[in-house]
Amino acid sequence: MSEKQASLSPHYLVTGGQPLHGEVTLSGAxxxxxxxxxxxxxxxxxxxxxxxxxxxxxxxxxxxxxxxxxxxxxxxxxxxxxxxxxxxxxxxxxxxxxxxxxxxxxxxxxxxxxxxxxxxxxxxxxxxxxxxxxxxxxxxxxxxxxxxxxxxxxxxxxxxxxxxxxxxxxxxxxxxxxxxxxxxxxxxxxxxxxxxxxxxxxxxxxxxxxxxxxxxxxxxxxxxxxxxxxxxxxxxxxLLSDRNEAVSLAIATYLTRGDVYLRHAQQDTLLSFLNTLLKMHLRFEVDDEGIRFIGDSNVSPAISLETDVHPGFMTDWQQPFTVLLTQSEGMSVIHETIYEDRFGYTSALTRMGAHVGLYPKCLGEVPCRFREQQHMHSCVVSGPTPLVATRLDIPDIRAGCSYILAALCAEGTSEVYGIEHIERGYEHLDVKLRSLGAYIEKVS
Incomplete structure (x- = not known):
């Protein structure tokens, strides 16, 4: 497909810089x-x-x-x-x-x-x-x-x-x-x-x-x-609530320095994610009906992070969290132990201004199947770096969500293509973001 043909396909226009506020109800998993x-x-x-x-x-x-x-x-x-x-x-x-x-x-x-x-x-x-x-x-x-x-x-x-x-x-x-x-x-x-x-x-x-x-x-x-x-x-x-949607919307809140309540967010399915937020000094409040995520003007510290099988940090949370780490102070390290080829999306973040490096070595302690196999499965992120809008082409569901998150905190308006991946894995994500005040428009 040529770039001209692609430009005629459905896409999102996402303008960054708008804090998210309000409440949304999470979908089923x-x-x-x-x-x-x-x-x-x-x-x-x-x-x-x-x-x-x-x-x-x-x-x-x-x-x-x-x-x-x-x-x-x-x-x-x-x-x-x-x-x-x-x-x-x-x-x-x-x-x-x-x-x-x-x-x-x-x-x-x-x-x-x-x-x-x-x-x-x-x-x-x-x-x-x-x-x-x-x-x-x-x-x-x-x-x-x-x-x-x-x-x-x-x-x-x-x-x-x-x-x-x-x-x-x-x-x-x-x-x-x-x-x-x-x-x-x-x-x-x-x-x-x-x-x-x-x-x-x-x-x-x-x-x-x-x-x-x-x-x-x-x-x-x-x-x-x-x-x-x-x-x-x-x-x-x-069904239980979708913990991936919860993480995506929570990170969108922190990236835009907003304040969002996620109804039906379940603490027991998000323990490792919430623990990671605490390590970064990020605020949240849990009650019987959901979780409130509270962003502020403070810059969070860099961390070391490793994906793992449950109850470890979920691999599907790695991509959105990498975007969050572009706005953290210092050098963060992410070690992906579940999939050997899940950092391809970072090239788009680099084009937006992020400082990201990929490495084949295991930069962590979790036993890893990919040791000595030369897969680029470790990532170093230096921040904070301001992001700028660009054209983004989504390769898969989680990477696509991370692109939207990056666009929400970038300066300018990004064009996001390949949105069928988002609509395959998220229920009306653009609608929910708009209800929270995001500037995101679907162009058919």
Whole structure:
């Protein structure tokens, strides 16, 4: 696409320098809703989800399920979704929907349980480095699935009912843990997932599965034990709030020296983020209904930060936090231990005036898979540096949000393109920012 053609595509005009004030209500968790919709495929009964976020990833997942034969009722105003899959009409996932993100790999288990077969395309997703699904495939194979790769598709069969297994994940992958949880719920016998992820969204998925009749227990040392049952039934579930949206809006508040109350922000899902704010002498107030974030004219000190699996500092918080560190006093160090290629967005920050350097060495203490592999997975940020507006092209969801945050505190008006990434992962982020006083205009 030429630059002229790109300039005609939908984009945001963001003028910086306007403090954010007021209150917004957080949406339901993007990283939970799609997995719960997939989990509904385990039963022929109706499942109802409340507090759902209305965003692109959910739309794709709904289309995916409708191709299988699901009946879906979506109430956008009430943020509820009801889904009933009486029969699976087709166990093939089309590239039209399945190739656009990684959710299709989650359908293998439900399709094998209900049809004995599944055919899915090689999954897509954000450009943040290789994200192989070998953890998923190997775990499913241990449970009795026969899977071969052919012509860009995974062809999966289960001649007999899938069975329990002890599966040791090489890394506590969130999506692999969720996939194995969903599949193991109906497998014959006991499944033990060792080195499992235990993010809040996973706990919320387990709550839904338990309401459907699944028997799942969290054990010490990252072990999850699932006792497979013969069948599951329908259930209703209210999603937890989106902690990524909470972090993004909180950082926007500090960058613009504003004062914003986030209704439904949940302290227990944000502990490591809030601890980091305290280290930077940034103010917030927690009550039973949400969290108030309070910016002021003081310049926060630089810090050292490492991403880690939960309960550590979440990798999705790294990009917006890097923007915040451009406005801190001194030299900050960020060590990314989850993805090896998640600092590509910093080139745009450099063009805006930030002082950012990338390094292949592990600049931290958290055990890192990328040691001695020459991946640029450590970042040094020197500040404070004033940022200036520029044209920004969003490569993925979290980087896109960081671009908007940078534009909110930059001098001048930035043009932000690739906003489909934002709308895939955030519900009306531009609308919420405008309600708080931001100068952000969508140009279609």
């Amino acid at each position: 993007k990283n939970a809703v799609t997995k719960m919709v997939i989990a509904s495929l385990l039963t022929s009964d109706t499942c109802t989800l409340r507090n759902i976020p209305i965003l692109g990833d959910l739309e794709l997942t709904v289309k995916l399920c409708q191709e299988f034969g699901s009946q879906v009722e979506l109430d956008r105003e009430k943020h509820t979704l009801s889904i009933k899959t009486t029969d699976i009409k087709d166990y093939h996932v089309s590239t039209t929907v399945g190739g656009l993100n990684r959710i299709c790999v989650m359908t293998i288990g439900p399709l094998l349980h209900r049809c004995g077969e599944a055919v899915i395309p090689m999954p897509g997703g954000d450009r943040i480095g290789p994200r192989p699904i070998n953890f998923h495939i190997q775990g499913l194979q241990q449970m009795g699935a026969h899977i071969i790769e052919k012509d860009g598709y995974y062809h999966c069969r289960a001649p007999e009912r899938l069975h329990g297994a002890t599966i040791s994940l090489p890394f506590p992958s969130v999506m692999a843990t969720e996939n194995l949880l969903i599949t193991a719920s109906l497998a014959k016998g006991v499944t033990i997932i060792e080195n499992a992820a235990n993010e809040p969204e996973i706990v919320d998925l387990v709550k839904m599965l338990q309401k459907m009749g699944a028997i799942i227990e969290f054990k010490v040392d990252r072990r999850i034990v699932i006792e497979g049952v013969e069948s599951l039934h329908g259930a209703s579930h209210t």
